[in-house]
Amino acid sequence: MRMLGEAAKLAAAELALAAPERKTAALHAMAKAIRDRAGVILAANAEDMKAAEARNLSAALLDRLKLNEVRVEAMAKGLEEIAAQPDPVGRTLAEWTRPNGLKIARVSVPLGVIGIIYESRPNVAADAGGLCLKSGNAAILRGGSESAKSSAVIVAALQSGLKAAGLPEAAIQAVPTTDREAVGIMLRMDDCIDLIIPRGGRGLIERVAAESRIPVLKHLDGLCHTYVHAKADPAKARAIVLNAKMRRTGVCGATETLLIDKGALAFAEPIIADLVQAGCEVRGDDEALKLHDKVKMATAKDWDTEYLDAIIAVRVVDDIAGAIEHINQHGSHHTEAILTEDEAAAEKFLREVDAGIVLVNASTQFADGAEFGMGAEIGISTGKLHARGPVGAEQLTSYKYIVRGNGQVRP
Amino acid sequence: MRMLGEAAKLAAAELALAAPERKTAALHAMAKAIRDRAGVILAANAEDMKAAEARNLSAALLDRLKLNEVRVEAMAKGLEEIAAQPDPVGRTLAEWTRPNGLKIARVSVPLGVIGIIYESRPNVAADAGGLCLKSGNAAILRGGSESAKSSAVIVAALQSGLKAAGLPEAAIQAVPTTDREAVGIMLRMDDCIDLIIPRGGRGLIERVAAESRIPVLKHLDGLCHTYVHAKADPAKARAIVLNAKMRRTGVCGATETLLIDKGALAFAEPIIADLVQAGCEVRGDDEALKLHDKVKMATAKDWDTEYLDAIIAVRVVDDIAGAIEHINQHGSHHTEAILTEDEAAAEKFLREVDAGIVLVNASTQFADGAEFGMGAEIGISTGKLHARGPVGAEQLTSYKYIVRGNGQVRP
Numbered sequence: 001m002r003m004l005g006e007a008a009k010l011a012a013a014e015l016a017l018a019a020p021e022r023k024t025a026a027l028h029a030m031a032k033a034i035r036d037r038a039g040v041i042l043a044a045n046a047e048d049m050k051a052a053e054a055r056n057l058s059a060a061l062l063d064r065l066k067l068n069e070v071r072v073e074a075m076a077k078g079l080e081e082i083a084a085q086p087d088p089v090g091r092t093l094a095e096w097t098r099p100n101g102l103k104i105a106r107v108s109v110p111l112g113v114i115g116i117i118y119e120s121r122p123n124v125a126a127d128a129g130g131l132c133l134k135s136g137n138a139a140i141l142r143g144g145s146e147s148a149k150s151s152a153v154i155v156a157a158l159q160s161g162l163k164a165a166g167l168p169e170a171a172i173q174a175v176p177t178t179d180r181e182a183v184g185i186m187l188r189m190d191d192c193i194d195l196i197i198p199r200g201g202r203g204l205i206e207r208v209a210a211e212s213r214i215p216v217l218k219h220l221d222g223l224c225h226t227y228v229h230a231k232a233d234p235a236k237a238r239a240i241v242l243n244a245k246m247r248r249t250g251v252c253g254a255t256e257t258l259l260i261d262k263g264a265l266a267f268a269e270p271i272i273a274d275l276v277q278a279g280c281e282v283r284g285d286d287e288a289l290k291l292h293d294k295v296k297m298a299t300a301k302d303w304d305t306e307y308l309d310a311i312i313a314v315r316v317v318d319d320i321a322g323a324i325e326h327i328n329q330h331g332s333h334h335t336e337a338i339l340t341e342d343e344a345a346a347e348k349f350l351r352e353v354d355a356g357i358v359l360v361n362a363s364t365q366f367a368d369g370a371e372f373g374m375g376a377e378i379g380i381s382t383g384k385l386h387a388r389g390p391v392g393a394e395q396l397t398s399y400k401y402i403v404r405g406n407g408q409v410r411p
Numbered sequence: 412m413r414m415l416g417e418a419a420k421l422a423a424a425e426l427a428l429a430a431p432e433r434k435t436a437a438l439h440a441m442a443k444a445i446r447d448r449a450g451v452i453l454a455a456n457a458e459d460m461k462a463a464e465a466r467n468l469s470a471a472l473l474d475r476l477k478l479n480e481v482r483v484e485a486m487a488k489g490l491e492e493i494a495a496q497p498d499p500v501g502r503t504l505a506e507w508t509r510p511n512g513l514k515i516a517r518v519s520v521p522l523g524v525i526g527i528i529y530e531s532r533p534n535v536a537a538d539a540g541g542l543c544l545k546s547g548n549a550a551i552l553r554g555g556s557e558s559a560k561s562s563a564v565i566v567a568a569l570q571s572g573l574k575a576a577g578l579p580e581a582a583i584q585a586v587p588t589t590d591r592e593a594v595g596i597m598l599r600m601d602d603c604i605d606l607i608i609p610r611g612g613r614g615l616i617e618r619v620a621a622e623s624r625i626p627v628l629k630h631l632d633g634l635c636h637t638y639v640h641a642k643a644d645p646a647k648a649r650a651i652v653l654n655a656k657m658r659r660t661g662v663c664g665a666t667e668t669l670l671i672d673k674g675a676l677a678f679a680e681p682i683i684a685d686l687v688q689a690g691c692e693v694r695g696d697d698e699a700l701k702l703h704d705k706v707k708m709a710t711a712k713d714w715d716t717e718y719l720d721a722i723i724a725v726r727v728v729d730d731i732a733g734a735i736e737h738i739n740q741h742g743s744h745h746t747e748a749i750l751t752e753d754e755a756a757a758e759k760f761l762r763e764v765d766a767g768i769v770l771v772n773a774s775t776q777f778a779d780g781a782e783f784g785m786g787a788e789i790g791i792s793t794g795k796l797h798a799r800g801p802v803g804a805e806q807l808t809s810y811k812y813i814v815r816g817n818g819q820v821r822p
Contacts, residue, residue, distance in 0.1 A: 111795050215796045236818035243820035350813050362816025384809035385626045386797040398795035402761045405773025407647035409654035
């Protein structure tokens with residue numbers, strides 16, 4: 001681990017000064033290597049899948065682990081999209097001149113070395129490696145044992161792309177999953193690693209947050225709400241609520257609780273009917289129970305549960321203040337939506353709801369770096385420090401102040 | 412502590428939505444209250460000083476603890492300067508429209524509740540309280556026992572200013588120093604406090620970093636270098652080096668190591684003579700020993716020591732690459748300066764030195780939020796996450812994404 005860390009540090013120093021064109025060339029070479037090796041990647045993944053099935057791992061995990069041609073192509077395309085983004089390093093973020101003539105500029109720089117600890121999704125290696133490279137950071141990847149074989153061949157492909165562009169292969173390194181103590185050691189290597197990003201379930205993230213001596217950028221819960229305001233457009237509301245809950249139920253941006261304004265009850269029935277029709281279990285409060293005979297009684301626990309499944313909690317609120325209060329109390333500060341045609345209500349919601357992403361008249365499932373136009377994301381931060389919301393290449397940079405003088409001394 | 416935390420959270424929710432004019436009015440009222448109560452503040456400080464002298468505390472600590480009319484006026488003026496800054500909350504940091512019509516904006520928001528743990532400087536209460544208010548954050552201040560009486564009357568003055576402007580007094584609260592366990596409890600209150608900022612010596616900062624479950628914005632060492640390049644202007648170099656070391660030796664931006672290029676040895680003698688003349692002890696390597704008969708032999712430890720005193724280490728380097736290598740190896744990523752008239756050398760140094768602040772032809776003692784035009788600072792971050800360099804009101808904000816749609820669902 002120590003050698004790996006030292007190699008990453010050296011690679012990071014080189015990457016920090018690498019020309020944008022060279023990083024772009026490497027990203028394209030990485031995409032090509034992923035495509036060229038699609039067969040090898042799928043074969044390795046098939047072995048991982050076989051082992052996972054033999055261990056009776058859950059269907060959700062198997063789905064995250066599985067690669068197919070479409071998913072491999074998506075990895076390659078993701079790298080090309082990252083390549084097409086503007087270079088986030090060396091941007092002048094602000095500049096001004098002081099009365100004494102000092103010219104001050106705030107300029108973006110890479111963070112250094114980023115450790116990514118992930119569970120079953122092998123495509124995290126490509127996304128994270130690509131974003132770290134784009135932002136001039138070295139990456140140390142530690143995947144779960146389930147995806148060991150898939151991850152290894154993906155990382156090898158990424159490294160061949162680095163090599164083709166004349167960049168150090170140590171810019172993206174994988175920690176062997178056979179080293180059981182590696183994660184604990186990584187989390188204490190604060191002299192080599194500048195940031196840790198865990199990607200996975202709550203257990204992993206809590207362990208990392210508790211043990212790490214390195215700052216952690218984390219994505220905890222995604223307990224997202226959609227609030228149907230009294231002035232919502234009924235047709236839009238039906239389409240958005242159905243999509244927000246059912247497009248994919250296992251993603252962090254899926255709506256878990258539907259808040260219906262008292263003034264929206266008149267057009268709420270079809271919204272619930274659509275959900276039931278799509279196979280969603282609906283758990284409601286007293287008022288919501290009246291909307292459809294398939295609605296079951298909700299308990300207090302439902303307002304605080306991220307189902308990640310085809311289940312939704314439904315609560316009727318008196319007004320927008322009630323909705324905001326419910327969200328700020330039960331939400332996870334991830335993604336929250338209001339459906340309304342009333343501009344004042346929309347602005348109030350956008351202003352007063354404390355979350356990384358707040359939306360008007362759109363599905364909470366847009367909570368995704370690619371959907372935001374960032375090319376890819378390394379996760380969605382639910383913390384407020386450093387980066388909040390989708391974390392793309394720009395969010396993996398820091399800055400330094402550059403001060404140009406002509407002999408100034410401080411009085 | 413818990414009640415204090417809950418009160419701070421409520422106050423933070425109110426501050427986050429407070430109009431800029433109201434915050435400005437409060438800052439002016441706080442400045443007025445500090446001036447009006449100058450006599451009371453000085454009397455309280457005199458008691459703190461008497462107790463500190465009785466405990467035989469160090470001269471450096473007594474200097475930090477001591478208030479006089481000038482320092483009280485500086486506190487009031489600092490609050491007015493913070494008031495005059497642009498409001499850092501609600502700025503649109505970026506905005507773009509996606510092909511599907513979603514309008515995305517990144518808008519700055521306060522962090523929430525900030526805990527400030529400081530040692531002897533009572534003026535930290537005014538600076539930190541003012542910056543937190545400006546940035547829409549509630550502050551929980553925990554000062555050292557030495558400054559207990561001074562801090563208490565200063566915080567009371569700040570609260571009277573909040574009250575005068577109709578803002579909650581709980582926006583700035585002090586933890587009684589009599590509560591010995593308060594710091595430990597604060598550091599675990601991650602449900603109430605969003606950020607911890609320690610201000611003080613290395614011992615305090617390391618304890619806070621080790622114990623805190625809350626993200627910490629910290630200022631560790633300030634081992635700053637000034638590098639005299641072969642193409643430096645000799646007269647500027649003399650003036651800048653003397654100021655960088657001797658203006659105030661106890662501040663974090665004071666130069667601790669002087670690097671002299673081989674090509675600058677021809678004009679280096681007067682630089683060393685000035686330092687000796689000013690009462691500075693000079694410790695040099697073999698080459699530096701030849702520059703002045705008062706230079707003592709340096710040991711390896713000198714390159715890694717932040718003296719915070721009238722002592723300087725002097726090393727002769729072969730070229731700019733040697734200087735950058737020395738700095739990146741021994742520096743603390745705080746503030747580093749090159750003195751040169753050669754633009755290419757300056758740009759190389761600015762680009763390759765990894766520090767929060769890099770300067771050309773100016774004193775490292777400019778490392779200060781007020782000198783940067785931020786009105787005041789709550790410290791200088793030596794970390795790379797969230798904020799780096801001087802931390803003013805703008806650096807105490809986070810952001811959220813505001814997404815405006817017209818019915819978009821995700822395919």
